[in-house]
Each structure stands twice: as structure tokens, then as C-alpha cells.
Amino acid sequence: MIRIITNKNKNENIQALEDMFKLRYDVAVTQWGWNIPGGKKGYDKDQFDREDTVYFLAYNDAEEMVGCGRLNPTLKPHLLSEIFADQCETHGVPRHKNIWEFSRFMVDGRNQTHTQQVQTNLELCLAVTEYSVAHKIEKLSWLAYASMYTKSVVLWKTEALGAVKYYEDDDASYRAALIETTPESVKRIQRFLNRKRRKPIVSIQHGEVTHDIIA
Known part of the structure; x- marks a missing residue:
């Protein structure tokens, strides 16, 4: 199951967001070895977790949270513009009303098999792409x-x-990129999942998400 949380339904999902902040710390710091300056131990929440942030939460069949991601508008301060602008040396930091930043994309590697991790990864990618379209x-x-x-x-x-x-702090290499979210991308990810959803991942009514997402 993928649950999407926006400012429209955030108040009904306070506990889910708290669980997500804890999961993010566990994955980023404990599993991946990230160094997050100024963070609270056991809890990853930063200045880019705002009222207009859109969250994507992945759950397994036992209703345990196993992954997450977030979207932020690039016309406002975001991770690339404020902290990693040097990563965008070719064209500069992208800023446009139709470009959003995808960050804190994480999948729990301890409580899932490799196959389950790949599945969760693709489910989140599909949810984010369908929402974007x-x-x-x-x-x-x-x-x-x-x-x-x-x-x-x-x-x-x-x-x-x-x-x-x-x-050096993370002992890892990173690259910034810009990806296009199109109906063709949706179909491509669906093929990798080797199935199609019975329902669209996002139900739209007057431009708003109207319910949680069932994968």
C-alpha cells in the first residue's frame, strides 16, 4: 500500500508522519551511514518538511512502514537549492512551477528481502510518477x-x-538529475512491476487527492 499525505489530510496522519521521521533516521543514519548535522537522534526531520510537502509512505502486507519519499516545489527553498547547489553545475538549480524536488526516497533494507525492496522501490516510483502526471x-x-x-x-x-x-562523510558518491514524469514513464514502471493496478493510484476531484492509495 502507498499512502499519500498532503496538507489536506496531514492532521489525520500525524502518527504516520512521526513513524516516517523515525524510519528515515533508521534507514539514512543506521543503515546507510549518513551524517545529518544538527539532527535529533532517532528522528530525521529537516527544514524542508513543510506544510506544502507531499509525502509518500509505503507499507507491506502487515501494514508496517517500509519506505517513503517526499516532493517539494522548487520555487521555494529545497534541498538542492539550499544545500547541494554545487551538484547542479551544468545548468544550475532547476526552478519552475512544474518542477518539484523528489527527496528522502528511502526503502527499509533490514526488514525486507531483496525482492521486496525492489518491489517497494518501484511502487514508490510509480506512485510519485502517477501523482506528478x-x-x-x-x-x-x-x-x-x-x-x-x-x-x-x-x-x-x-x-x-x-x-x-x-x-567523504558518507563515503558515497552522489549525482543530481532531472527526470521527466510522463504517462509513458508510468507505463514503463508498470511493466517493471509486471502488472497494472486495478485503480489509478491517485483519485482526483477538483485537483485534490481524495483518498489514501491502495496498491
Whole structure:
């Protein structure tokens, strides 16, 4: 199951968001070894978790949270513009009403098999892409592991925003990119999932999400 949380239904999902902040810390710091300056131990919430942030939460069949991601408008301060602008050396930081930033994309690697991790990863990618298409978000900017960049070109039309950069604190290499969210991308990800959903992932009424998402 993928649940989408916006400012329209945030008050009904306070506990889910609290669980997400804890999951993010567990994955990013405990599993991946990230160094997040100034963060609260056991809890990852930053200045880009705002009222207009859109969250995507992935749950397994036992209703345990196993992954997450978020979208932020690029016309406001976001991760790439405020912290990692040097990653966008080729064309600068993308800013447009139809470009949003995709960040904190994480899948729990401890409580899932490799196959389940891949499934959760694709489910989140599909949810984010379908949501973007439904809301006229044409492109997503993101900063990801360099290895994830090479995989993203299979799912979306992808443009690098700069060269691969190594971060000693994390002992990892990252690359910023811009991906196109199109109906063709939706179909491509569905093929990788080897199935189609019975219902669209997003139900739209007057431009708003009207219910939680059942995968």
C-alpha cells in the first residue's frame, strides 16, 4: 500500500508522519551511514518538511512502514537549492512551477528481502510518477546515489545536472538529475512491476487527492 499525505489530510496522519521521521533516521543514519548535522537522534526531520510537502509512505502486507519519499516545489527553498547547489553545475538549480524536488526516497533494507525492496522501490516510483502526471508536475529534480542515477534512466527520461561527486562523510558518491514524469514513464514502471493496478493510484476531484492509495 502507498499512502499519500498532503496538507489536506496531514492532521489525520500525524502518527504516520512521526513513524516516517523515525524510519528515515533508521534507514539514512543506521543503515546507510549518513551524517545529518544538527539532527535529533532517532528522528530525521529537516527544514524542508513543510506544510506544502507531499509525502509518500509505503507499507507491506502487515501494514508496517517500509519506505517513503517526499516532493517539494522548487520555487521555494529545497534541498538542492539550499544545500547541494554545487551538484547542479551544468545548468544550475532547476526552478519552475512544474518542477518539484523528489527527496528522502528511502526503502527499509533490514526488514525486507531483496525482492521486496525492489518491489517497494518501484511502487514508490510509480506512485510519485502517477501523482506528478495527475498534478501537472512535468519534471522532478533529485540527488541520489550515483548507482541510483544509472538505474533511473531505465524508468524515466533522465538528465544529469552535474558530475558525480564523492562525499567523504558518507563515503558515497552522489549525482543530481532531472527526470521527466510522463504517462509513458508510468507505463514503463508498470511493466517493471509486471502488472497494472486495478485503480489509478491517485483519485482526483477538483485537483485534490481524495483518498489514501491502495496498491
